[in-house]
Amino acid sequence: MQQIAAAFNAAHAKEGLHAELTFFPDFQYTEKLAVAAAAHDLPDVFDLDGPLVTRFADAGLIAPIGEWFTADELADFLPTIRAQGTVHDHLYTLGAFDSAAVIYYDRAMLAAAGVNPPAGQKAWTWAEFVAACARLKAAGMEPLALHLDESSDEWFTYAFSPVIWSGGGRLIEPQTSRVRGVLASAANIRSLSAWQELFRRGFAAADPVDPDPFGNGKVAMDWNGHWVARSHLRRKGDRLGVMPLPVLETPAAPCGSWCWAISARARHPAAAARWLHWVTADATGIIPIVRANGAVPARRSAFAAFPEYAGSPYRLFRIQLETVAQTRPRTPFYATLTQRFAAALRDIAHGADVAARLHAAEDEVQRVIDRREPPEARQ
Amino acid sequence: MTAWQKSFSRRAPLLLLPALGLLAVFVVWPLARAAYWSFTSADLLAPERARWIGWDNYSDLLGDPRFRQAFGNTAIFALLIVPIQTAAAFLLALWINRPEPAWRWLRTVFFLPTIVAMPVLAVVWTVLYQPAEGTEMGLVNAALGLAGLAPRAWLRDPHLALPAIAAMSVWQGVGLQMMVFLAGLQGIPREQLEAARMDGAGPLQRVFHVILPGLRNTVIFVVTVTTILAFRLFVQPYLMTRGGPGNRTLSLVQSIYETTFLNQDLGRACAEALLFLGWVALLTWLQRTAAREERA
Numbered sequence: 220m221q222q223i224a225a226a227f228n229a230a231h232a233k234e235g236l237h238a239e240l241t242f243f244p245d246f247q248y249t250e251k252l253a254v255a256a257a258a259h260d261l262p263d264v265f266d267l268d269g270p271l272v273t274r275f276a277d278a279g280l281i282a283p284i285g286e287w288f289t290a291d292e293l294a295d296f297l298p299t300i301r302a303q304g305t306v307h308d309h310l311y312t313l314g315a316f317d318s319a320a321v322i323y324y325d326r327a328m329l330a331a332a333g334v335n336p337p338a339g340q341k342a343w344t345w346a347e348f349v350a351a352c353a354r355l356k357a358a359g360m361e362p363l364a365l366h367l368d369e370s371s372d373e374w375f376t377y378a379f380s381p382v383i384w385s386g387g388g389r390l391i392e393p394q395t396s397r398v399r400g401v402l403a404s405a406a407n408i409r410s411l412s413a414w415q416e417l418f419r420r421g422f423a424a425a426d427p428v429d430p431d432p433f434g435n436g437k438v439a440m441d442w443n444g445h446w447v448a449r450s451h452l453r454r455k456g457d458r459l460g461v462m463p464l465p466v467l468e469t470p471a472a473p474c475g476s477w478c479w480a481i482s483a484r485a486r487h488p489a490a491a492a493r494w495l496h497w498v499t500a501d502a503t504g505i506i507p508i509v510r511a512n513g514a515v516p517a518r519r520s521a522f523a524a525f526p527e528y529a530g531s532p533y534r535l536f537r538i539q540l541e542t543v544a545q546t547r548p549r550t551p552f553y554a555t556l557t558q559r560f561a562a563a564l565r566d567i568a569h570g571a572d573v574a575a576r577l578h579a580a581e582d583e584v585q586r587v588i589d590r591r592e593p594p595e596a597r598q
Numbered sequence: 599m600t601a602w603q604k605s606f607s608r609r610a611p612l613l614l615l616p617a618l619g620l621l622a623v624f625v626v627w628p629l630a631r632a633a634y635w636s637f638t639s640a641d642l643l644a645p646e647r648a649r650w651i652g653w654d655n656y657s658d659l660l661g662d663p664r665f666r667q668a669f670g671n672t673a674i675f676a677l678l679i680v681p682i683q684t685a686a687a688f689l690l691a692l693w694i695n696r697p698e699p700a701w702r703w704l705r706t707v708f709f710l711p712t713i714v715a716m717p718v719l720a721v722v723w724t725v726l727y728q729p730a731e732g733t734e735m736g737l738v739n740a741a742l743g744l745a746g747l748a749p750r751a752w753l754r755d756p757h758l759a760l761p762a763i764a765a766m767s768v769w770q771g772v773g774l775q776m777m778v779f780l781a782g783l784q785g786i787p788r789e790q791l792e793a794a795r796m797d798g799a800g801p802l803q804r805v806f807h808v809i810l811p812g813l814r815n816t817v818i819f820v821v822t823v824t825t826i827l828a829f830r831l832f833v834q835p836y837l838m839t840r841g842g843p844g845n846r847t848l849s850l851v852q853s854i855y856e857t858t859f860l861n862q863d864l865g866r867a868c869a870e871a872l873l874f875l876g877w878v879a880l881l882t883w884l885q886r887t888a889a890r891e892e893r894a
Contacts, residue, residue: 249859250859253642253643253859253862256642256643256644257642257644257645257864274643274862275643278641278643278644279644280643280644370837372840424730425754426728426729426751426754427730428725428728428730428734552861554859554862555856555860555861558856558860561840562840562841562842562845565840565842565843566842566843566844569751569754569843570754571843571844576844579844583664586662586664587861587863590658590861590863590866591641591861591863
């Protein structure tokens, strides 16, 4: 990032433009960003996680950026990147990269258990997926890693919202901010009961100890993000296979990542826009960033620089983002929603009653929303 | 009064100014701001849009099942921790209060957990409590297995999670109180103990009639500090259970944190924090008053 800023400053020195990067050391970046916002101390341009864009736009903290980009430039971005940055039909953010979640599998282990992976870029139906898990388990293997030891709440919402969507449900009705009757819908109870079965039947560990059981050869399949592709490839080589997440009713995949916004109080919005251009342009932003972090390039034109996207596992990342991927709920109450949903998923994985747990979670979230935005005040 | 004392007492307020100034800027002013916000609908990201809503935040909090659960959990935690930790610290101090240098290493052993960072201990204990079967089983369950008892999902069972965290917390914190008791014990004159022994007092009688009365102030201090620390519970459940299962280990501080940074409801978070502050102040005052009455 420092190199990118240095290049930006060198290229814009004549115009007197200078970008100064501030890294927030340590973690809890989002909390620090909120405190900076409260103190009206936000930088002109800053990075934030995709699901928080709606909240920042709603609070009037960030400015629309559509005017700074041409229609052709915008069309070059993946649809998911544009969707993530759009609030009430205005574009507020753009990022240099996107994300993907898939199922990685070990070809040799599946073959040893007599399990045939789906052909091409197809997904298993949920029934096929469960049957495969059962065969792997019968063959004496641990079938699947779901990473329940992950400490961040976001993993749960990111990785398992697709189960909800695939079963025809949603986490929230974003237009009306309604969660009650939506999160604990019959469809969601069905979907998460199917998910719970993976733990109940011992297909996935509810209390895993090893953070990378797939890479370490202990499990046959890994429900995981693009960020492990490099290390899995290195360790498995040709044995590494990849398929989309299993389908309950319709195919579904997650997306979204960190993106850049311009503060509504920016002192130099035009200069901030130049920075946004710089970090989201192929040569100056996307290519160096994606080389470093291994995420999925945000622009179609950038894929040319990454020949690995012609083959497995990367090709599937792009296909998902271009077709079935959807953003996590774009609601100003996302932070509360994701935490309560993650808590519910942890309990469900450990055997809690699915319907009761979802009802408790939706009551809690609705209560917070109704305090912040009384139902009578909604349009 | 000497001339020097007179001039000094005239200058005293002046000399106090820097300290009072710092106190005003870093304690009084933030507290006043928080008190003001607690009566508004302040939004963390846009505090200037705050509306005055009177006691609404407070009345809503008292009826909020999640807040009540957080309060209840923390109170149960304190009720588990305070008597057990105080008694354990006292017994440990009695045990290791020996002049021989060979016993000093025991002091170090018991004190060690208090100087290790809590997040590290939380991870260690999560592994110790592991319910998984086979080689990944945690030591706690493995030990129970040796005793012929079935393994338990300590941190996942709604009835066991809070006691499990309390047990870990006692283990972590007991060393500090033990040191305080040890210091107190060494302040009891040997002659008193000798005299009691000569008069035929057994070990138990010496503890109840000589040592404990001599440690009155120490006990009051330990109980007060342990209570305050218990109500500040946050790191252990936040890292080990995230407040789960089903909010059974949700602490008051975690609730305040979530109201601030997830719900970003600044007004309500301030109300929660002030209720918390008031409650701890009340407890401390009650303990001090009770102690003073006994003394009279």
